[in-house]
Amino acid sequence: MSDVMEPVSEALIERAKAALGRRNLVFIGLMGAGKSAVGRMTAAALGIPFIDSDHEIERVSRMTISELFAAYGEEEFRALETRVIKRLLNTGPRVVSTGGGAYINERTRRHIKKQGLSIWLNAELDVLWERVNKRDTRPLLKTENPKQTLEKLMHARYPIYAEADLTVISRDVKKEVMVEEVLAALAAMPKK
Numbered sequence: 228m229s230d231v232m233e234p235v236s237e238a239l240i241e242r243a244k245a246a247l248g249r250r251n252l253v254f255i256g257l258m259g260a261g262k263s264a265v266g267r268m269t270a271a272a273l274g275i276p277f278i279d280s281d282h283e284i285e286r287v288s289r290m291t292i293s294e295l296f297a298a299y300g301e302e303e304f305r306a307l308e309t310r311v312i313k314r315l316l317n318t319g320p321r322v323v324s325t326g327g328g329a330y331i332n333e334r335t336r337r338h339i340k341k342q343g344l345s346i347w348l349n350a351e352l353d354v355l356w357e358r359v360n361k362r363d364t365r366p367l368l369k370t371e372n373p374k375q376t377l378e379k380l381m382h383a384r385y386p387i388y389a390e391a392d393l394t395v396i397s398r399d400v401k402k403e404v405m406v407e408e409v410l411a412a413l414a415a416m417p418k419k
């Protein structure tokens with residue numbers, strides 16, 4: 228079997244575009260699920276602008292996420308995150324990849340539900356761990372046992388992520404395969 232990836236079919240892209248219409252597409256899920264990587268590639272396939280809320284927060288504050296957590300704490304970070312995401316959704320349509328905790332915050336979740344179609348990249352612990360343990364840029368994982376912390380976050384957050392409009396299983400396949408599954412999930416949505 229060839230492992231050369233077939234380009235995503237134009238027909239699938241067109242069906243996904245039609246299903247999304249002029250709504251924002253919002254990626255949610257835990258750290259390492261692939262929201263930023265898959266979100267960017269999905270936006271390119273759909274031909275709509277992409278933005279990552281973590282990057283936008285860093286741009287407007289001129290601080291890194293770690294610096295923001297250290298200087299102002301998580302509560303202030305969440306308030307800033309809510310404002311940034313609300314603005315991004317108001318000025319769309321675009322693909323927005325959110326930070327892992329964004330959808331967990333009630334106010335942010337309300338904005339996403341009102342102004343976007345949400346898609347949860349749902350991954351198992353080992354998949355996430357393999358990806359996040361390579362970098363130490365995630366302040367919530369600066370604990371004695373970061374894998375256990377990640378597992379606790381999974382238990383606390385998965386019931387909330389499950390409120391998403393769509394879910395795709397994130398696993399160890401090429402990112403292009405993930406994009407195709409995202410587009411297929413969009414295309415398969417029942418018409419309103």
Ligand SMILES: Nc1ncnc2c1ncn2[C@@H]1O[C@H](COP(=O)(O)OP(=O)(O)OP(=O)(O)O)[C@@H](O)[C@H]1O
Binds near residue numbers: 258259261263402
């Ligand atoms: N399907 C995939 N196969 C292999 N590597 C992947 C896949 N999806 C993402 N990755 C890699 O895993 C790492 C984490 O992905 P990414 O930054 O997109 O996650 P995230 O969900 O945006 O996390 P965070 O909430 O911390 O921003 C990156 O190095 C990315 O390239």
Ligand SMILES: O=C(O)C1=C[C@@H](O)[C@@H](O)[C@H](O)C1
Binds near residue numbers: 327364
């Ligand atoms: O899961 C979380 O709460 C976070 C995930 C990252 O994307 C950043 O938004 C920040 O590190 C917090």
Ligand SMILES: [Mg+2]
Binds near residue numbers: 281
């Ligand atoms: Mg990200």
